[in-house]
Amino acid sequence: MSPRFRCTLAVAGALALAATGAATPALAAQPHAESPGATQADPLRVATFNLSLNRNAPGQLVTDLSTGTNAQARTVAEIIQRADPDVVLLNEFDYVEGGLAADLFRDNYLEVGQNGAPAVDYPYVFVAPSNTGIPSGFDLNNDGTVGGGDDAFGFGVFEGQYGMLVLSKHPIVTDDVRTFQHFLWKDMPGALLPDDPATAAPADWYSPDELAVMRLSSKSHWDIPVQVGRQTVHLLASHPTPPTFDGAEDRNGRRNHDEIRFWADYVTPGQGRYIYDDAGVRGGLNPSQAFVIAGDQNADPLDGDSVDAAIDQLLGNKRIVDPRPTSDGAVEAAALQGGANATHRGDPAFDTADFADTAPGNLRADYVLPSRKLQVVDAGVFWPVSSDPLSALTGTFPFPSSDHRLVWVDVELPRAGR
Template sequence: MTTRRRTTVASALVAGLALSAVGLTAGAAVGHPGNGHGHGHDKGTELRVATYNASLNRATEGELVADLSTPDDAQAATIAEVLQRTRPDVVLLNEFDYVPGREAVDLFRDNYLEVGQSGATPIEYRYAYVAPSNTGVPSGFDLNDDGTVGGGDDAFGFGAFEGQYGMVVLSRYPIDTRGVRTFQDFLWKDMPGALLPDDPATPEPADWFTDEELDVVRLSSKSHWDVPVRVGRETVHVLASHPTPPTFDGPEDRNGRRNHDEIRFWSDYVTPGKTSRYIYDDDGHRGGLRPSESFVVLGDQNADPLDGDSVEAAIDQLLDNRRIQDPAPTSGGAVEAAALQGGANTTHRGDPALDTADFADTAPGNLRADYVLPSRDLRVRDTGVFWPEQADPLSRLTGVYPFPSSDHRLVWLDLTLR
């Protein structure tokens, strides 16, 4: 275990705050705002924020810890190099299995991030936030109506074990742990006008779940986190989540509807007044963000504005929110991939430059699934998707199927705080 001073927090842990004094060298693929020779803490106004579905999930409990316990896991090393090349100050990693006691996060920092990968400069994230996920947590009910109780489909969120497909926030700036809010236990039925799934075999509406099931079914397939990050004198609320894929169900469309409402949750949360009044966190506190608070919505939302299987306009709930701006990051690699792979990509209505995920060419094709969406009071300096074209030497980090890293691409955003 490293002896460097740093803080990893879980949902019940409150730690002291200290400013990081780590230096920064600009990444080879994506330069950091400023002159590239320092982190920018002297101004306290520049921030690079990213989201990355890193696919660091494993098939069995304990496997991720085993893989990260040595510096020899090729996928973890590739994910680490992507982070070292892009150098976000704050990053949400989706599909990073939750391990109680923060062991997996510490191992990833010790053995991969803080070790230079293939000539890249090591990166230190002194602060991290981890907390339990609904994935794999037994509900005790037959939620998929297959006649048996148990397994991933009957868990509060799909997973073969508790914490599979979890997430972690890494930060080079202090996390205000006392201000963190989690919404793991929020019940789906408690969202006004929830798009609850319907059993098409009956005349009654929204009746896929029984009353007893609705009393326990949670909205979040993983969790929703509001993680305040202190940047100098300012605070930016990192709103982290990973809605369920809108597939792997039946005509009741329970996953598509849940994806829609998981996305809606953040749109309601950042809207002051009556819209967010219904929301309660895991400590019982109600309401959403205040109008004066800055935020960035991060995560693999599993929804494209025009293509794929999500409920129509699901992601538009965020993109069209008056408090949110969409910088619409692009990459040349996504355009190239859509053209080379063909298949479903040839029928897409969306601009392939906006794609962030390299999915099966038969269906659904490549999609825009991952988002970094800041509040309108934050100035966007630059943005992009780490998807190099094949002629770029760093395209080895993204590759083609079977991917050396993930089927998703890191999405980044450079901000100037007010």
């Protein structure tokens, strides 16, 4: 293993139970000594992967990653090694303060060749707190009791469960990262706040006291500038809540819609003025900046439980490109599994998640969506057909890796200053 220099910029997370104001995000950036960094002429491969590496209790992920022997971790690491992205967002990776789990995953899994795949080195990492599992102190699901995963700011049975992680071969401009963990849902103009259908008052599922603390993001929303040669690309990372696991009020479907809307507003000139980050800075992305929106958006354009085709807020935005990545494995899986898949309107070639075939069936849930400034040269979903030996990595339920597939897009950057 190569010697490395690690500089940890760790700021204690603002984890007060009902903190609603501006707060400093905790983050960790850890450059290694030797950056393999691709040359500027190469396309930049950006990926998103919900690798389902969450655990059931705090500390369990660190335990599992402390040796290189965890079968699931080895399998998801091999998928990353086979796809070899330059920048990757990982969803469902429990947040551990200071980035210890991320360090262990790099040291013991990614930097070790798995099953003949070449090791991959990510000198740069970003982690920060997630709203998952942080008690709100309120009865958010209106079941008459306060507490548990469903009353947290984002669903989770402990703080940081189902968190996020960004790994990069190129430097992350840590000082310019913006996080939106604490942005309040009510502060989005025209928010789709849920209604209690049992009362006459509109939009009253959450009480005024609850709305005063209710965060929009179920995990967090991150704007992470990555320095690629002389260019900067903003990775816009999130993981909106599934639009299910609720009642007629559809509070999760509405939240999913607005979590997706957040990025549409953020990248559209004039639409993001209402936005404030965790440091209190207002406004959206400077229109001159290139970006890639990445994440499990929990929203299929045609099937599933989305509110008002929520993902179309991104797919139909004229500043955003949909590379429409496909796989043959998804087509094969939908045909073999049948059930809900047989009645879907969407082309199964676009599916990225292998969900239960009673409902909702396999869906397109995971997206890598570049800005128009970036030229798409290739894109794909890592979902091998069953005759491919690599299909052992994705498998069938119960999955050896994840119910989601890695999605990647190759882009060329505009030449800087010429």
